[in-house]
Amino acid sequence: MTEVKSGTYESSRLLKILGLYFLISFLLGAFSLIDENSPSLSFLLGFFFYCFFLYYMISAMGFEAFCHNPALSIKKQDIPRSALFVLLNILFAVVYVSVISVPPSDMWDVLPEYFHISHLIAFLSLCLAAPLVEELLFRDFIWKIFERKNYSKRKILILTSIIFALAHLELVRLPILLVTGLLLGVLRQRTGRLGASILAHFLINLIAFCANIKG
Numbered sequence: 001m002t003e004v005k006s007g008t009y010e011s012s013r014l015l016k017i018l019g020l021y022f023l024i025s026f027l028l029g030a031f032s033l034i035d036e037n038s039p040s041l042s043f044l045l046g047f048f049f050y051c052f053f054l055y056y057m058i059s060a061m062g063f064e065a066f067c068h069n070p071a072l073s074i075k076k077q078d079i080p081r082s083a084l085f086v087l088l089n090i091l092f093a094v095v096y097v098s099v100i101s102v103p104p105s106d107m108w109d110v111l112p113e114y115f116h117i118s119h120l121i122a123f124l125s126l127c128l129a130a131p132l133v134e135e136l137l138f139r140d141f142i143w144k145i146f147e148r149k150n151y152s153k154r155k156i157l158i159l160t161s162i163i164f165a166l167a168h169l170e171l172v173r174l175p176i177l178l179v180t181g182l183l184l185g186v187l188r189q190r191t192g193r194l195g196a197s198i199l200a201h202f203l204i205n206l207i208a209f210c211a212n213i214k215g
Contacts, residue, residue, distance in 0.1 A: 072193070074195035
């Protein structure tokens with residue numbers, strides 16, 4: 001099993017990076033609700049938001065270490081395993097939505113009803129940048145800090161999943177996000193790498209993106 005490299009992530013940065021993540025997530029959500037006539041700008045800001053965190057974590061890890069990090073690789077056995085976990089996630093989401101009346105996410109309301117540059121920007125932000133950045137943040141940066149505190153594997157899995165779910169600031173979808181975090185965390189635990197969880201995260205977001213494209 002290949003160990004995930006994390007660079008020099010310091011525990012003192014944890015509250016700062018989480019606070020910043022929550023704050024910017026809130027501001028982006030507020031902006032998308034206030035200015036529904038600027039979908040491209042809304043997703044573009046989201047893309048820059050993820051780029052900022054990616055830069056922050058690459059800086060902490062070291063650019064060369066990041067580019068040559070085998071923990072970010074995807075192996076053949078990761079593909080069916082990731083697909084299985086994505087299927088489990090979808091099944092839970094379908095059951096949850098059928099039992100509880102869940103309104104459409106406000107995030108998707110900014111997508112126009114015709115092909116628009118917003119679709120491309122949304123894809124780059126939600127399907128490419130988000131999976132990479134969120135896996136690095138929640139299942140590498142935060143995960144490694146908890147490991148250094150000698151937390152048990154189960155405790156780390158649960159804590160990172162809870163933080164992941166809360167960070168999305170979507171109360172009605174909290175159970176779905178929690179299950180998603182747990183499934184991605186289990187992938188990370190079983191493989192010892194981020195490649196499988198990044199792939200699964202990409203597929204989950206891609207399915208949501210395709211399901212909400214209008215026209």
